[in-house]
Amino acid sequence: MTKPPPISHSLRAWMDVFMHRSMRGWTHFAKSTGLTMPQFSILMQVYHHKGVCGMSDISERFDITNAAASQLVEKLVQGEYIERAEDPSDRRAKLLQLTQKGKDLIEASVNERYRWMDELGKSLSAEEKGKVVEALTILTEAAKKLENRG
């Protein structure tokens, strides 16, 4: 019987293997779409903002100027990935939203990333699955709590 590793060790080990694998797929997919990484990241951001996302949200999130965000978004509007409308409640502001094309693209990317995870799930025994589900639920909840406080 070996002593179980401390939690920081197992968290780190998992993170290393997970990040390494995940990053590869991520950049590879982005490139295959013909979009640049900044463009792709903006689509992701708008996607996660479910519906309402102003131009300033973009520039803050990526730590760039409004000018830069505006230009990036302009290209995505040209490419018909994003719809840019006037905010009726503040006519200076814009409401950004993915078009169907944009949504499809991001969802394809997310599915691509899920695929590996799903395979991982399938490779486990029923007992292992149970343990993993329980632990990940704990972790996800804890992460959300930490996020809301910090």
Next chain:
Amino acid sequence: MTKPPPISHSLRAWMDVFMHRSMRGWTHFAKSTGLTMPQFSILMQVYHHKGVCGMSDISERFDITNAAASQLVEKLVQGEYIERAEDPSDRRAKLLQLTQKGKDLIEASVNERYRWMDELGKSLSAEEKGKVVEALTILTEAAKKLENRG
């Protein structure tokens, strides 16, 4: 009692929260070093290649031409992050290796990313920690097996 979620769901939920959080820190740190993302990524790659890494390893990994890799690496050599030596067993090839400065930088970045994970670990009860350690060990092993086959 609610039914436990299927494993694909808990894996995906965890992945979403983990990726979202991790990416932010990642790009933010890279930017704060003054290096560009491609440059930073190359340092990471050399770091994980522990010791021996040729120029072609870089170009293959990032799907760019040898010319591009060579120019990127040149900048990192100028910045004293990378040491570029001739491979004695094949004098056409180069051996890339991080300098101490390069190692320090990458390790700082990794630690930054570990910090959140460690906080997460600390926020759990002893019982939860036990479960998480067990499950992550299972997952990490399964991931490594999958990697070696696929």
Next chain:
DNA sequence: GTATAAAGTTAAGCCCGCTTAACTAAAAAG
């Protein structure tokens, strides 16, 4: 030993992201 392939380098040139600066238009403050 000559021909061919492979590893890297260098330079020219393109596109892209980003910043600054000047601007428009709308909202908030006084």
Next chain:
DNA sequence: CTTTTTAGTTAAGCGGGCTTAACTTTATAC
């Protein structure tokens, strides 16, 4: 109602990444 602040756009210009093309040097094939 005027002033100031806020949201966003546009254009000029810089620097970076990447490609192609031409080249050097070393290894491999025949």
